[in-house]
Amino acid sequence: ARRTGDGPLFHFKDNGRWVTRSANQALADIRATAKGLIHQGMKKGDCLAFMCRTSYEWDIIDAAVLSIGGVLSTIYDTDSAAQIRAIVNNSDAKVLVVQTKDMLERADGAIDDCKSLKKIYCLENGALQEIQAYGRAVSDDDLDERINSVRLDDMCTIVYTSGSTSAPKGVELT
Numbered sequence: 001a002r003r004t005g006d007g008p009l010f011h012f013k014d015n016g017r018w019v020t021r022s023a024n025q026a027l028a029d030i031r032a033t034a035k036g037l038i039h040q041g042m043k044k045g046d047c048l049a050f051m052c053r054t055s056y057e058w059d060i061i062d063a064a065v066l067s068i069g070g071v072l073s074t075i076y077d078t079d080s081a082a083q084i085r086a087i088v089n090n091s092d093a094k095v096l097v098v099q100t101k102d103m104l105e106r107a108d109g110a111i112d113d114c115k116s117l118k119k120i121y122c123l124e125n126g127a128l129q130e131i132q133a134y135g136r137a138v139s140d141d142d143l144d145e146r147i148n149s150v151r152l153d154d155m156c157t158i159v160y161t162s163g164s165t166s167a168p169k170g171v172e173l174t
Contacts, residue, residue, distance in 0.1 A: 001027040012056045021056065033064035033128065035135025035143050040119065042095065044069030044149060047116075047158070049093035051075035051084065051103050057123050061097060066157075068143070069150045073158040073170070081106045083168070085113050090170055091158050092116040099123045 004023035011020050021029075042048065048065050050072055052058045065072045073091035075084055077099065084107050088096055094116055098104050104122040111117050121127035153174050160168040 010056055010059070014056075019056075026060065029060045029128075029132070030063045030067065031140075031143060032132040032135045033060055034068045034146075035138035036131035036133065037064060037070065037095075037135075038068060038138050038143065038146060039134040040095070040131070042068065042070050044146070045071065045155070046095075047071040047073050047091045047093040048095045048097060049073045049075055049084075049088050049091060049117075050097050051077055051079065051107070052097065052099040052123065053077050055099065055123075057099070057128050060128065067150070068146045069154055071155050071158060074160060076160075076162075077103065079106075081108075081110075085110055086167065087160055087170075088114040088117055094118050096120045097123065097127060101125070 001023040006022045006024055008020045009023040009026050011018060013019070037048070048070055050058070050061060062072055071091070073087060073093055075087050079087070088110060096107055096110060096117060096119070098107055098120065101122060101124050104120065107120055111120060121131065155172050155174055157173045158170040159173065160170050162168065
């Protein structure tokens with residue numbers, strides 16, 4: 001954002017029309033999302049499971065989670081209900097974010113089946129805006145303090161293999 005400022009950083013389709021977001025707009029979205037996650041109780045080292053296709057929201061949520069020392073656990077958008085639960089349980093995810101109502105349907109009941117899971121959000125239902133709205137209660141200083149606590153050797157993501165020869169395995173990355 002310092003280099004590009006108000007220049008375009010993202011170009012993507014939203015409801016059939018092309019949208020441009022500047023670096024400053026993306027940074028504001030990342031910070032608002034990070035604040036919302038902090039307000040929702042996400043602590044350093046907590047995991048957020050994410051089931052989404054490549055999108056602007058993916059980039060924003062990914063950067064927000066990583067910026068506050070959270071761990072992002074990825075779920076393929078084609079995974080079944082059983083695979084969703086296996087990954088949420090294996091990663092001890094406290095939050096699950098899905099992109100579509102169809103994915104939300106596959107995740108239905110996961111809160112009951114996954115002891116660590118506290119909340120499921122659906123981007124198609126306005127989840128990004130909901131998370132960001134919670135962030136208004138968190139100060140910039142509190143966010144910056146959390147950002148400054150993140151270290152290079154902190155775990156940042158768990159990437160699950162396809163499981164073509166057995167159950168998917170989580171690869172932990174710093």
